[in-house]
Amino acid sequence: MKYNTVIFDLDGTLLNTLEDLQDSVNFALESFNYPTRNYEEIRSFVGNGVKDLVTKAVPKGTDEETTSKCLQIFKEHYKINMQNKTAPYDGIIDLLKQLNSKGVRLGIVSNKFDLAVKDLNKYYFDNLIPVAIGERENVRKKPAPDTVLTAMDELGSYKETSIYVGDSGSDMITAQNAGIKSIGVTWGFRDANSLKESGADFLIDSPSQILDIIEGEF
Template sequence: MLPYSTVIFDLDGTLLDTLQDLADSVNHVLSLHQMPLRSLDEIRQFVGNGVGLLICRAVPAGTAPDLEAQCLSEFRAYYAAHMSDHTAPYSGVPELLESLARAGIRVAVVSNKFDGAVKGLCRSYFGSLVPVAIGESQGVARKPAPDTVFRALAELGAEAGGAVYVGDSEVDIQTARNAGLPCLSVSWGFRDSALLTEQGAKRIFSSPGALQAFLLGGQTDEIRPGSQKLL
């Protein structure tokens, strides 16, 4: 028997490596306003809580609210046009999703990226393998609130009892906890296993292949630092 009948995935840092396009878009906006540019590592730490907070963290401290709002608007427009310049699925992710589809496991994506980008990226890279994709939108609380997870389950026609949440960040761990779902963390994305462990991760997978084996009920070699499982 399969361990879960439904898998809810995060997007950035979990299924797609979007970091370079996010960084390029942020730095494009910063350069428009003669603001200091941000490094790739800085952007890596800034992402995860939605584009509003990404821009808030990226602009200099003390930036006027109206200018920050302008930067956010400019970021959205530029990113929408350039979100596929460098973005690609992590190696092994397409095979993971294909294997879940063959096994009859329902799949959705929930992300704090704005909804149009989430739907567009999932459609472009995964097609019918991700039938439900939900991002940040007005009137719906973003992660770590569980609202988008519950909406995804409803659109899939799935019960929370058979579902698991998969993500690469501390926000994802909190989201799963708030939704009452088990969380499977991944270390190939924007956060490393040490940080995930500090944030309470119980199972950490180092490759999509290891995650695939687990979700299909197979055996995976485990390293157990303390009570954590690194697969």
């Protein structure tokens, strides 16, 4: 086996979370009588944490204090509504079970806030992924390598045998910054070209292809 550790991004990689994110963003925007955002707008805003998402969603020129209040409303709403429409992508659960059966070490690293990452992991992937790390204070978020390196440390893994899986250019750069190989998935929130341009080592169209990559057969 070429890789014994696979670390995943969450949104757009393991879970399609866009509709729940859209609902919570629009709930927060409506609280201030701001215009709501459509699905494609939310899709283009995600990837750098919820603060960045809300900052992009509020009208241009919104002051920092109001944006902060809007973010808080979003977080409170999302915390109790993040499992309404969210679901794993086709083939993900089967993939995780097969990786587990091979003894592959698994982790999640996301720019979503830490509580949500842990709750979503427990709800959708209970017992399949032991390490899940989200955005926390005093820890640099992706594309800084900090959270990926923390996950590897918790899993007892090494750079040479670890690989990072994500759906965005930021994920590919995160892997480079961490000194590990990257897999770009084409079913997520960004297109194949942006993944390629950001230096993806592998591009895949279905979760099962990860099995070939870790065996060195891709």
